[in-house]
Amino acid sequence: MFSLDLAVNAIVAGLLLGGFYAAVTIGVTISFGMLDIVNIAHPAFIMLGSFVAYIVNSNFGLDPILIGVVMAPLFFLVGMGVYQVYYYAFERRGEESIQGLAFFFGLLFVGEVALILVFGVDYRFVEAPYIGPSLHFGFVDLPLRMLIPFLASLLMLAVLQVFLGRTFIGRAILAVSQDRLALQLMAANPSRVKQIAFGISIATASVAGALLIIIQPVEPSIGRDYIGRIFAICVLGGMTSFPGMLAGALLIGIVESITATFYGPSWAPAVAFGFLLLTLAWRPAGILGR
Amino acid sequence: MMSTVKFWIASFVVSIAFLVLTRWLITNEYYFFAGYQVLQFIVLATAWNILGGYTGYTNFGTGAFFAVGAYSAVVLHKLTSLPVPVMMLVGGIMSGIIGFGMGYLTLRLKGVFFAIATLALAIVAQTLIVNWDYVGGSRGIYVIRPQHAPISGSYIQYLYSLMLALTWVSVAVARTIERSTLGLGFNAIRDDELAAEAGGVPTLRLKLIATTLSGALMGMSGAPLPYYVTYLDPASSFNLSYAVNSVAMPMIGGMTSWIGPIVGAVLLGTIQQLATVTISSALNLLIVGVLLILFVVIAPNGVVGLMQSRWRARIR
Numbered sequence: 001m002f003s004l005d006l007a008v009n010a011i012v013a014g015l016l017l018g019g020f021y022a023a024v025t026i027g028v029t030i031s032f033g034m035l036d037i038v039n040i041a042h043p044a045f046i047m048l049g050s051f052v053a054y055i056v057n058s059n060f061g062l063d064p065i066l067i068g069v070v071m072a073p074l075f076f077l078v079g080m081g082v083y084q085v086y087y088y089a090f091e092r093r094g095e096e097s098i099q100g101l102a103f104f105f106g107l108l109f110v111g112e113v114a115l116i117l118v119f120g121v122d123y124r125f126v127e128a129p130y131i132g133p134s135l136h137f138g139f140v141d142l143p144l145r146m147l148i149p150f151l152a153s154l155l156m157l158a159v160l161q162v163f164l165g166r167t168f169i170g171r172a173i174l175a176v177s178q179d180r181l182a183l184q185l186m187a188a189n190p191s192r193v194k195q196i197a198f199g200i201s202i203a204t205a206s207v208a209g210a211l212l213i214i215i216q217p218v219e220p221s222i223g224r225d226y227i228g229r230i231f232a233i234c235v236l237g238g239m240t241s242f243p244g245m246l247a248g249a250l251l252i253g254i255v256e257s258i259t260a261t262f263y264g265p266s267w268a269p270a271v272a273f274g275f276l277l278l279t280l281a282w283r284p285a286g287i288l289g290r
Numbered sequence: 291m292m293s294t295v296k297f298w299i300a301s302f303v304v305s306i307a308f309l310v311l312t313r314w315l316i317t318n319e320y321y322f323f324a325g326y327q328v329l330q331f332i333v334l335a336t337a338w339n340i341l342g343g344y345t346g347y348t349n350f351g352t353g354a355f356f357a358v359g360a361y362s363a364v365v366l367h368k369l370t371s372l373p374v375p376v377m378m379l380v381g382g383i384m385s386g387i388i389g390f391g392m393g394y395l396t397l398r399l400k401g402v403f404f405a406i407a408t409l410a411l412a413i414v415a416q417t418l419i420v421n422w423d424y425v426g427g428s429r430g431i432y433v434i435r436p437q438h439a440p441i442s443g444s445y446i447q448y449l450y451s452l453m454l455a456l457t458w459v460s461v462a463v464a465r466t467i468e469r470s471t472l473g474l475g476f477n478a479i480r481d482d483e484l485a486a487e488a489g490g491v492p493t494l495r496l497k498l499i500a501t502t503l504s505g506a507l508m509g510m511s512g513a514p515l516p517y518y519v520t521y522l523d524p525a526s527s528f529n530l531s532y533a534v535n536s537v538a539m540p541m542i543g544g545m546t547s548w549i550g551p552i553v554g555a556v557l558l559g560t561i562q563q564l565a566t567v568t569i570s571s572a573l574n575l576l577i578v579g580v581l582l583i584l585f586v587v588i589a590p591n592g593v594v595g596l597m598q599s600r601w602r603a604r605i606r
Binding site for chain 2: 112
């Protein structure tokens with residue numbers, strides 16, 4: 001049964017959801033798209049971000065997004081540490097492919113199991129004034145718990161976009177993503193730049209995790225559902241550009257939301273995968289790619 | 291060096307001897323349960339290694355291939371009364387087809403895309419099963435075991451014997467590939483795909499053979515699962531631990547030869563059985579993950595690689 005209200009609401013909800021997906025994916029766009037580090041453990045860091053937000057929020061009642069931003073420097077350091085291990089164990093030896101993948105896969109799994117051991121498999125949630133109420137425009141509903149993460153995500157995207165384009169380090173990161181060898185010829189150290197960039201990519205997981213636990217209750221294993229989604233968006237968006245990634249995120253968000261509305265939410269996880277396979281098979285350069 | 295035919299015969303004799311010995315000496319049913327698990331992991335690790343170790347393409351979707359085999363058996367169980375070995379064959383064919391399709395869509399790209407696609411495949415296959423009421427949906431399904439096994443002994447001993455037979459076949463297949471021109475082609479792909487392509491190796495065809503074969507063996511090992519657990523649900527049959535184990539076992543054992551996955555599977559499988567019994571099952575998964583990370587960082591060639599380098603050092 002098709003109705004206009006339902007369809008418009010599904011599209012609006014999808015846009016909000018897609019904006020949030022951009023926050024989840026941006027870290028992988030940096031690590032996988034720009035640095036060529038296939039960090040499949042990214043969802044585990046997002047889960048960690050959610051649980052940090054949960055602990056601080058339930059003990060001190062602070063705003064979850066604020067917690068995510070405050071904790072980001074800590075995540076940055078963790079990211080630098082992970083890159084250090086990755087660099088010495090794989091990149092320097094030139095064994096980036098299969099062992100490196102297995103390393104991140106192991107991290108993903110250890111992260112999930114460790115969270116289960118500590119917190120169990122119960123769903124956890126945070127409390128904030130904007131969880132619950134919604135705005136109404138005619139027949140369109142804008143739940144604040146979707147709208148606030150959407151805006152926070154776009155803000156983070158904009159800040160990082162400006163950072164990459166305007167600052168010295170940001171430009172160095174772009175340089176690494178374009179031509180690592182040329183950077184070395186300019187007497188710069190690509191692995192140092194990559195370390196900072198990887199730190200930033202993990203720092204985004206702190207904020208993304210906080211946004212996630214605002215949108216929905218979280219338990220450790222839901223991170224897995226995001227793997228297909230994150231990489232689908234990243235590939236759809238053409239890997240390296242933030243605007244392309246945002247377009248991919250909004251597209252996936254809308255299609256998932258429409259699927260959930262008209263066919264039932266249990267089908268939604270298959271959407272991202274379908275897109276991923278179709279893109280890989282026919283347009284590996286992404287929707288905005290040449 | 292032993293010829294391929296001799297290896298098939300020798301490994302068959304070893305398997306039969308092992309079967310007779312275990313069935314003769316062991317009376318406690320638990321050991322057959324545990325043994326089945328370890329054998330199943332040998333099959334999964336060996337199957338994973340045919341693609342991952344020989345051609346260098348990582349498959350993170352073991353759970354999907356395994357569960358497709360298991361659910362094929364469930365469908366057959368509801369529709370027919372075929373014997374379990376036939377179900378294994380059908381499960382293998384189904385998973386082989388999925389392996390072929392996945393490979394065909396993604397193997398022309400860089401290897402990481404294949405890895406990511408397999409990771410996502412597990413989630414989608416699970417979504418399909420969750421939405422398919424005929425096989426129990428998300429609630430799961432009970433499978434009633436036949437009262438009597440077709441051979442002497444209990445039903446668990448029967449499943450154990452079947453898994454041992456499958457172990458024999460998959461190890462012998464892996465060893466055969468390793469020593470054939472097919473294996474040379476696989477290794478050429480792993481070492482330098484571009485050079486292999488330039489040298490006239492039909493890389494896409496070889497990769498498709500590897501994914502199909504690897505997927506089929508995983509599916510075959512999943513088919514007896516419904517009878518082993520008697521209750522099958524998507525959450526447990528698609529468990530990420532199958533993927534982690536089948537990646538970790540060859541990595542820890544050593545990926546370049548058929549013996550590596552066996553070493554890894556026996557080692558990790560036994561540790562996990564012990565940890566499950568004595569500590570807790572969540573903790574044993576943590577052990578596997580941590581061991582995987584430690585080995586890829588410190589000893590990327592696995593236990594077999596460590597042994598080989600020690601042996602070479604002694605010769606000098």
